Amino acid sequence: MAYRYWCGECSYRTPWLSESVGEEQQTDHYARKHPGIPPGGHVEVNRGNPDGGSGCLRIVAIALLLLVLAAACRR
Template identity: 70%
Template sequence: MAYRYWCGECGFRTAWLGESEGERQQVEHYRRKHPGIPPGGHVEVDRKDPGGGLGCLQLVVVAVVLLALAASCRR
């Protein structure tokens, strides 16, 4: 999963990062731009698996190969 942290005081947001890196960048932003204010805002979560986009395509390819094998075994 990827996380994007938004500042509660201004329009700042981090890039899509791992949880600990995003939190670190948000804390650093507050330290530099909003001293004395505890970090706030909200966190956006991207639940998509970045490497899992070909699952359906793989299923279709396996089905086609199985159909081709079944057709070639038929007399």
């Protein structure tokens, strides 16, 4: 799973990250931009593939490469 933390004070949000890294980035943001205010906002959870679904693309690319290699060997 991947997590995206949203600031409760402004429009800042972290990229999709692991839970611990996202929380750390949000805490750092609050320390820099909103000193003295405890971190707040909300957390968005991506329960799907955190890499954006590129696994399918890799499989298709490998299959296409194998097809091209097979065609090249027949000539």
